[in-house]
Amino acid sequence: MKIIGSVFLIMLLASFSAAAAEYRIDDRGAHASINFKIKHLGYSWLTGRFNTFSGTFNYDAENPNAASIKVDIDVTSIDSNHAERDKHLRGSDFLNVDKFPKANFNSTKITDKGNGKIEVVGELTLHGVTKSITIDAEKIGEGKDPWGGYRAGFAGETKIRLKDFGMQERLGPASTEVYLDLHVEGIRK
Secondary structure: OHHHHHHHHHHHHHHHHHHOEEEEEOOOOOOOEEEEEEEEOOOEEEEEEEOOEEEEEEEOOOOHHHOEEEEEEEHHHEEOOOHHHHHHHHOOOOOOOOOOOEEEEEEEEEEEEEOOEEEEEEEEEEOOEEEEEEEEEEEEEEEEOOOOOEEEEEEEEEEEEHHHHOOOOOOOOOOOEEEEEEEEEEEEO
16 A cells, blocks of 8 residues: 555646646846845945846746745855946945855745735845845746747845944944845746
8 A cells, every 4th residue: 555655646646746837046047136125324226237147947837836046156256337336336345256255045935926926935045144134026927939938927025234244334324224126037958
């Protein structure tokens, strides 16, 4: 009886994994982006992005709660459209990329909120510190592309506090949080 139960469990797990598709985030075609903004002294917004990142996600429209995502970010690729400022952001006052050149995010729980809304909880490692964050996301769409592939796209946003990731707040009390604006389009493998 144990053998029959084990075979049934293996078949059940195999059918579940076959239903969820694995996607590679399309970072090469510029169809994904990791953008940020933070108030500059409380007077304006400083905006930018990370140019180099990669990742994968698993997604099944019939069971969105079983989805997962993993993203690796090359923090040295920070780009605020100002070379001297980027050099400062890479330095020890902020990201300290010589010591912490990479960041990553691994989801731990995905909750389907209905109507295309999704809550993504996961571990973000940045500046040598790992913290749980929540991303409010939405499914943008999915379907065949003109090149014979299949794609799915999502957008999300969250905010993090500098001090939670061991970075000093050097721009004043109005500049303690960084807002992240995330766009992910994946190509099914």
